[in-house]
Amino acid sequence: MSLFNVFNIAGSAMAAQSQRLNVVASNLANADSVASSNGQPYRARQVVFSTLSTATKEAKGVKVAGVIEDKSPMRVVHDPKHPMADAKGYVTLPNVNVVDEMVNMMSASRAYQNSVNLMNTTKALLQKTLTIGQ
Amino acid sequence: MVNAYIGKQKDKTFQEMTMINKLNKTLDFYHKALNVSAARHELLSSNIANADTPNFKARDVDFMKTLQNAMTFNPGNMTTTSSMHMNGDRGFRSIASSELLYRIPQQPSIDGNTVDMDTERMQFINNSIKYDAGLTFINNQFRFVLSAIREGSA
Numbered sequence: 001m002s003l004f005n006v007f008n009i010a011g012s013a014m015a016a017q018s019q020r021l022n023v024v025a026s027n028l029a030n031a032d033s034v035a036s037s038n039g040q041p042y043r044a045r046q047v048v049f050s051t052l053s054t055a056t057k058e059a060k061g062v063k064v065a066g067v068i069e070d071k072s073p074m075r076v077v078h079d080p081k082h083p084m085a086d087a088k089g090y091v092t093l094p095n096v097n098v099v100d101e102m103v104n105m106m107s108a109s110r111a112y113q114n115s116v117n118l119m120n121t122t123k124a125l126l127q128k129t130l131t132i133g134q
Numbered sequence: 135m136v137n138a139y140i141g142k143q144k145d146k147t148f149q150e151m152t153m154i155n156k157l158n159k160t161l162d163f164y165h166k167a168l169n170v171s172a173a174r175h176e177l178l179s180s181n182i183a184n185a186d187t188p189n190f191k192a193r194d195v196d197f198m199k200t201l202q203n204a205m206t207f208n209p210g211n212m213t214t215t216s217s218m219h220m221n222g223d224r225g226f227r228s229i230a231s232s233e234l235l236y237r238i239p240q241q242p243s244i245d246g247n248t249v250d251m252d253t254e255r256m257q258f259i260n261n262s263i264k265y266d267a268g269l270t271f272i273n274n275q276f277r278f279v280l281s282a283i284r285e286g287s288a
Contacts, residue, residue: 002172002228006179013183020186049187056173058234059180062187111186114251118179121262125175128269129168133276 003126005055010118012052012061017112019064020047024105031096034084042094044070044101070095157279164272166204170197171265173229178258181237181249189246192237192254197264200233 023045033042045067052061072095080089177193184190239248 002169002176005176009176009179009183017186049184051184051187051190054180056176056228058193058229058231059176060184060190061180062183107186114182114185114255118182118258121258122175122179125262125265125269128266132269132272134273 002056002059003122003129005059006118006122008054009059009061010115010122012054012063013115013118014112016047016049016062016064017108017115020049020108021105021112023047023067024101024108027096027101028098028105030094031098031101033094034082034091041074041092042096043074044072044094044096046070072097157275160275161272163205164268164275167201168265168268168272170195170201170204170229171261171268174200174261175258175265177229177234178254178261181254182251182258185247185249185251185254187247190249191246192239192249193234194237194257195229195233195235197261200229203230203233 027044030036030042036042046069047067048065049062050065052063054061074095075093077091077093078089079085079091082091085091174195174197177195181192181194184192237248237250237253240250240253242248
């Protein structure tokens with residue numbers, strides 16, 4: 001029954017989008033972390049989506065193929081009083097673009113809502129299918 | 135000889151049961167329409183789910199053509215020696231890859247994704263309502279027969 005597979009598809013999309021939301025939260029929380037776990041300033045992370053094969057060949061779900069580190073240049077600020085400043089007084093700050101992250105967050109939450117909507121519509125259709133002939 | 139004769143008589147009585155035949159035919163049509171609609175529902179869900187996947191190409195089917203193919207689909211001729219035999223029709227098979235089309239993007243994006251959320255949502259709602267309509271039609275068919283059985287009462 002192909003309608004049941006919609007739950008797998010929408011579910012995989014929700015999982016992927018929530019992971020994206022998680023990464024956005026990490027980026028925003030660490031927007032000013034001058035030292036991350038490896039001692040270097042925090043680098044923004046981005047998720048990469050790819051398709052996920054499901055029971056039906058043509059209909060694909062979503063999976064997170066990987067989380068990559070943002071290669072864009074770090075933010076460098078002149079602040080000689082900062083404890084992490086180098087000899088010339090420059091501090092290297094994370095390359096998190098807050099505007100980008102907010103857009104990412106909105107996009108992820110809308111996509112998540114869309115998946116919830118898919119599930120609800122499919123659930124209503126399936127429930128109605130069960131009442132055929134009643 | 136006698137057996138053959140009885141067989142013929144049986145066929146005749148079966149042919150006369152046109153009411154059931156009609157019901158079967160109508161139900162068969164809606165059954166296939168619902169199956170095509172469900173398969174399309176799945177495809178559209180996949181498109182919406184992959185709205186942010188790079189290089190994903192949105193797919194869809196021509197509902198009418200797929201339904202026509204499903205109506206004429208014959209999984210192999212089954213030899214029947216009586217009209218009372220079933221014709222071996224297994225209903226709808228999954229969508230053939232030749233029936234799958236690519237959506238032409240209205241606003242192509244740089245990551246190669248061709249999902250246009252407005253189009254997909256519109257088609258999704260459209261298809262859901264069609265599926266719902268199919269269910270209503272099937273239910274009405276049963277109601278008609280029930281009404282005939284009860285001679286119009288209740």
